[in-house]
Amino acid sequence: MFHYIPSGSDTNMRIERGKPVNKVFIAVRPGLTSLNEIKESVTRMLLELGIRVVDDLSKADVIMAIGGDGTLLKAVHESRGKIPVIGVKNGTYGTLMELNHDNLAEGLKRIVKGDYFVMLVPSVETMGERALNEVLLANQEKGKSMKLELYIEGERMNSFIADGIVAATPIGSWAYSLSLNGPILDPRVNAMILAYIAPWPPSSEIPLNPIVVPEGVEVTISSDSDMMVIPDGVYRGLTVREAVIRLTGEGFMLATLSSDARYFYRRVMGRIRRERR
Template structure:
């Protein structure tokens, strides 16, 4: 098994755990390959010899690694997914961030976890993703999302009017700061923070959550993942932002109709046998915790 190593190079707490893991792997003659930015950072800090960095650097983790260890938080795992996930390469999130809904292996347990992966003590969760297309050929910076797509007002401009159809049938015209279209994986991210429901991974659903809607009757709605969602911002002269897992494209004009549907590919996340989504809810959201 070849382990790909990537991570959030903006976090200083990345370097020593990764360097320690690599020294441990070298002592056990385990094979690994490093994301170029990680290799460069280790070498610059004197934490790994230049020859080792050069020999084990790979610009194509998806092609060279059997699994990828992503050190960081959930945002880092999303970035990793966009680098390697489309190719089906399994990803293990190692948490050096704060919350860690996706990166749910704590950094102190990473060596033990690698040993378990070698013994085959894990399962893969195939997480659904969404894809988006603009009908007028406008290029979008992000074409697919593991967490969510967001249509959002830009800067200090006023609210946006967003017309939504589902399978060609009008659903609503939202007058709001924006609209989130989230997967079950993304239901515990931005959507949850603005009052959206929690969806269990694998439930085959998409949630539409308005952001600060003008009408109190505009509530989140859960749709089956088989639908085709069409969204169009009706404001004529007001620019707005379309984001895919945080990657943004500035758009303007009512002529752009976005079509959003379930993508053909999935992203494979590695989970240990004892890990369960409900366990995450209890530990991260403190469900069931008693106040003393």
């Protein structure tokens, strides 16, 4: 049962202590031979620790996603939020990835012993789809803008012309939303960001700044064109004229080595500074 425990300040996160691990599923991006070496290394270390590496994801205690953020997102969706996922960085920034070359060996030992935490992170939910980072609503006719209307809790807030809109989670505030001048949300803040893609200011009734709404608040977006619903960068064929979106606490499970929210900032900023060198 997930509960709230102190996370380094006077606010809390949905988190529980991890359990000792016996079986691990390793997820890698198919076709990338550059990942074979690190996969073999992780497999060898797990076997030395007495852990079984299984081929069936549903039988794993923990999923290890090796690569970049895209690999972790795919693993999270395949787990359906029922199995903790932890990332092993082998890409560029990898802001979602918990382990890297520096802490891999120690991290694996801690996970095996149950010396880790599992966070239940919120997801954006719409039309039966869920996303860890964000849901993108974009015109089905690529390269064309559309007339959008925005309602919050049934109250009409704005009407404008744009190429699309992004609804992002706190974790997703470091991704697509950030490129749209969306704010960075602390992972302890359960709120959803609405950020606009290429909006045309003269068409708007109020300034087109990103909006932040609390968990559970329903946001309705209607369009004069068919909109593609794209969760975490994957289009599955769903097209709508109107979408109801909200942030829900029924999200996904991510494994982490620390329950202190400051650890999240140290990890993310450390990766960014290292890649900029």
